[in-house]
Amino acid sequence: MAMFLNCQYYSTALQHNTQIQVIIPTPEGQEQITGEETKKRYDYKKGLPVVYLLHGAYGDCSSWVRFSNIERYAQSxxxxAVMASVENSFYQNMYHGNPYFTYITEELPAFVTALFPVSEKREDTFVAGFSMGGYGAWYVGLSCPERYSKIAGMSAAMDIAELGKQCRDGKVEGPFAWENIFDNPEQLAGTEKDIFELYRRCQENGVIPELYQACGTKDFLYEMNLDAKRRLEKMGAKLTWSETEGAMHNWDYWDKEIQKILDWMMNKTCI
Structure with missing residues (x-):
């Protein structure tokens, strides 16, 4: 089984103690441990690939471990796998609140690479998330394309401007204090908060991570994801699209889909 660490430390960016959870694969393999000699499969000195797993609304760094089998998947x-907490912030440097984008993209990777056996290479660094964290993965990855080689979002809030409008109109419920998160929440389209604008900037600069977009057909964000897929492909984006018939906005779906994503990240299969 993998090594699981629950770390509490002082964050300079956040200016308070915070918690992260880290899963590190270990040499003994799966649950069957025998007296036979164990072959070391990992080059810890070289550094292992790392995926930053982002949580959704209402969640925190424990969401992935509590509701999925991510420990087994990271081992296999x-x-x-690195998981941190950002409240309901959409991974932003909040207008009134904590600078979570700086924390996630600068302080956290520096902390992780200093303490744990992870690679610092772009080709070994990935980010993935679901729902709010799905938007977060695309936002973080496309904002810092020089740091992440692959981005994956499940049931992602792909269109932050449209989601904000739906929340203001009462069509979608959520725990988001939009005025605290964004300085101008009604004018997000075309800004650096907008995934489509971020992708355009990546194109302009010639550095684009590989992209993975997944959603179930019964998810309340399904139509938004379909529209985002069409818009991105019209812009010339090459992305891996994964659609699951009947899947909803829940952990039954995300637990299955993250296995496909890890396969894709580690080049084990093509979808």
Missing amino acids: HQIV
Whole structure:
């Protein structure tokens, strides 16, 4: 089984104690441990691939471990998984609140690479998330394309401007204090908060991570994801699209889909 660490430390960016959870694959393999000699499968000195797993609204760093089998999946895929807490912030440097984008993209990777056996190479660094964290993965990855080689979002809030409008109109419920998160929440389209604008900037600069977009057909964000897929492909984006018939906005779906994503990240299969 993998090594599981629950770390509490002082964050300079957040200016308070915070918690992260880290899963590190270990040499003994799966649950069957015998007296036979164990072959070391991992080059810890070289550094292991790492995926930053982002949580959704209402969640925190414990969401992935509590509701999925990510510990087993990280072990079998030989990848380090890192999970942090950002409240209901959409992974932003909040207008009134904590600078979570700086924390996630700068302080956290520096902390992780200093303490754990992870690679610092772009080709070994990935980010994935679901729902709010699905938007977060695309937002973080496309904002810092020089740091992440692959981005994956499940049931992602792909169109932050449209989601804000739906929340203001009462069509979608959520725990988001939009005025605290964004300085101008009604004018997000075309800004650096907008995934489509971020993708355009990546194109302009010639550095684009590989992209994975997944959603179930019964998810309340399904139509938004379909529209985002069409818009991105019209812009010339090459993305891996995964659609699951009947799947909803829940952990039954995300637990299955993250296995496909890890396969994709580790080049084990093509979807």
